[in-house]
Amino acid sequence: MRNESKIFAIVLILFICFLSFPFWYNLGKASKIVKPELSKKAKKEKFCVEETEYMKSYHMKLLNEWRDMVVRKGRRVYIGLNDRQYDISFQNTCLNCHNNKGEFCDKCHNYVGIKPYCWSCHIEPKEEN
Numbered sequence: 664m665r666n667e668s669k670i671f672a673i674v675l676i677l678f679i680c681f682l683s684f685p686f687w688y689n690l691g692k693a694s695k696i697v698k699p700e701l702s703k704k705a706k707k708e709k710f711c712v713e714e715t716e717y718m719k720s721y722h723m724k725l726l727n728e729w730r731d732m733v734v735r736k737g738r739r740v741y742i743g744l745n746d747r748q749y750d751i752s753f754q755n756t757c758l759n760c761h762n763n764k765g766e767f768c769d770k771c772h773n774y775v776g777i778k779p780y781c782w783s784c785h786i787e788p789k790e791e792n
Contacts, residue, residue, distance in 0.1 A: 697774040699767045705760035712743040712756070723779070726753060753785055762788040 705711075711718050713725065729751045732738040741749045749756050761767045764787060772779055 694774075697770050699770050700763065701767065702760060702763045704762070708760055710744055711760075712741065712749055714744060726757075726781075729753070753781070758785075758788045764788050 713721075718725070729741065732741070733751050739751050741751045743749050768779070
């Protein structure tokens, strides 16, 4: 009877240690930030359809908007950064510059654990050597 409180305290401490183990075990072991490598053509262009930070965060949203604009509204021209006009085309606009799928697309998507469904409809670009 006298040991119930001690046993409860020990079990509680062990339970808390067990639950918090992943947090204190990985303390200070952050993953290396992945930076995609631009192709030679993308480096020559100097800028994309929109600003880099926007494209990092919202490229999928932009691609979905492009799909809706083409399929549902019949619009084929996008006015982007610096009022430049772009053909709304994943294959001919985006993949024209970002054709190194392994070093550009896959690197980030694998890092965040996303499996995009782009390639269920589109042809995968051939890798640069």
